[in-house]
Amino acid sequence: MADILDYAIPFLIFLASILLVQIILAKIRSSAGLPPSPRALPIIGHMHLLSRIPHQAFHKLSARYGPLVYFFIGSKPCLLASTPEVAKEILKINEANFLNRPKVANLDYLTYGSADFATIYYGPHWKFMKKLCMTELLGSRTLDRFLPIRCAERKRFLTLVLKRAEAKEAVDVGGELMRLTNNIISRMLLRTRCSDTENEADDVRKLVKELNNLGAKFNLSDSIWFCKGFDLQGFEKRLKDARDRYDSMMERIMKEHEGARRKKKEIGDEGDTVKDVLDILLDIYEDENAEKRLTRENIKAFLMFVPTTLAALIQCFEWKVGDGENGTVDMDEGPGLTLPRAHSLVCLPNEVA
Numbered sequence: 045m046a047d048i049l050d051y052a053i054p055f056l057i058f059l060a061s062i063l064l065v066q067i068i069l070a071k072i073r074s075s076a077g078l079p080p081s082p083r084a085l086p087i088i089g090h091m092h093l094l095s096r097i098p099h100q101a102f103h104k105l106s107a108r109y110g111p112l113v114y115f116f117i118g119s120k121p122c123l124l125a126s127t128p129e130v131a132k133e134i135l136k137i138n139e140a141n142f143l144n145r146p147k148v149a150n151l152d153y154l155t156y157g158s159a160d161f162a163t164i165y166y167g168p169h170w171k172f173m174k175k176l177c178m179t180e181l182l183g184s185r186t187l188d189r190f191l192p193i194r195c196a197e198r199k200r201f202l203t204l205v206l207k208r209a210e211a212k213e214a215v216d217v218g219g220e221l222m223r224l225t226n227n228i229i230s231r232m233l234l235r236t237r238c239s240d241t242e243n244e245a246d247d248v249r250k251l252v253k254e255l256n257n258l259g260a261k262f263n264l265s266d267s268i269w270f271c272k273g274f275d276l277q278g279f280e281k282r283l284k285d286a287r288d289r290y291d292s293m294m295e296r297i298m299k300e301h302e303g304a305r306r307k308k309k310e311i312g313d314e315g316d317t318v319k320d321v322l323d324i325l326l327d328i329y330e331d332e333n334a335e336k337r338l339t340r341e342n343i344k345a346f347l348m349f350v351p352t353t354l355a356a357l358i359q360c361f362e363w364k365v366g367d368g369e370n371g372t373v374d375m376d377e378g379p380g381l382t383l384p385r386a387h388s389l390v391c392l393p394n395e396v397a
Contacts, residue, residue: 078114079109079110079112079113079114079123080109080110080112080113080114081109081113081114081115082105082108082109082113082115084115084116087118087119087268088118088268089115089116089117089118089119089120089267090115090116090117091117091118091267093105093115094117097377097378100377102124102126103126105124106124106126111125111126111127111129111130112124112125112126112130113126117267118264118266118267118268118269119267119268119269120146120266120267143166144165144166145162145163146266147266148259148263148266149263149265149266149279150258150259150260150261150263150279150283151163151259151260153283153287154255154258154259154283154286154287154348155259155345155348156341156342156344156345157341159339159341159342159344159345160342160345160346160348160349161173161174161177161346161349162349168336169336172335172336173342175335176328180324180328181321181324186324189319190232193228193231193232194228197224197227197228197231197237198224200227201220201223201224204220205220205393208393209393209394212392213392214390214391214392215390215391215392215393216388216389216390217388217389217390217391218385218388218389219388231320232320232321233320233321233322233347234297234320234322235320247293251286251289251290251293252290252348254286255286255287255290255348256348258279258282258283258286261277261279263277263279264276264277290344290348291344294343294344294347295340295344297322298322298326298340298343298344301322301323301326302326305323305326321347322343322347325338325342325343325346325347326343329342329343362393362394363391363392363393363394364391364392364394365389365390365391365392373389374386374387374389
């Protein structure tokens, strides 16, 4: 009994100290003119108010406390804005104060120390990366060059749907549209389709999906201050293994591209071949006179990132949901920050006469 008390008393004192500090901080926040905030719990802050579907929990908070809510995930302060007017105030009028994303340990490691465009800190290099995206990678000239790829993949997709319609087979609409998107992106990035069997692009897609899942995992070290530096959830080994595999794969792909580029230069046969995105990035990487130099880490981190198709689907096919005439679409929401569907949209296409 004495041994239990020896451990219990210091622990209770520790909890009481944290509670006292939080009460003091709450009074300071209220006097500092901060937005309203629910009562927080020791250590975890307001994590108990969140759920598997975050936006529903945020809606409940805003309905009770107003359009601007101050809350904590662990020891990390957060701000919830839930009306267009407040969002405009934050994203447009006070843009400079909200330019940088918070540093997340998992994502920072996977992106080579925030070397990609999405997580890099605002500054000269961010401006260069933005300019690169808008002029070289996403500019109208580049997108026009890739138009034949998009048309070919859309035709392949519609042919698949037509075959399913003739065979009276259902189509997983969301899954097939995702496959279409992946094929277009992988051909634009690496000149290969990701849905072909035993295809290197498919390996890249699967590995990037694994990296994205790891990057989105909740990490205690980001949210609770005394967990910082401790790998309590065992992420370190999984992150290192996944990034090492990705790094090895991308180095091999980049060296293959570089070898092919050297051969073309040696024989003087660069011609009018359409460059993929990796070629464009390698051009900037090799350009000694570029405004800013890209590193290999920048390129590898950058590569970790459908109106006409939808119109064709509606025009060419009649769609039924379920087995009967009165089938309904399941609109249940799945967990995650990107608002995924809880269940795939599976429909039966019929060719329009």
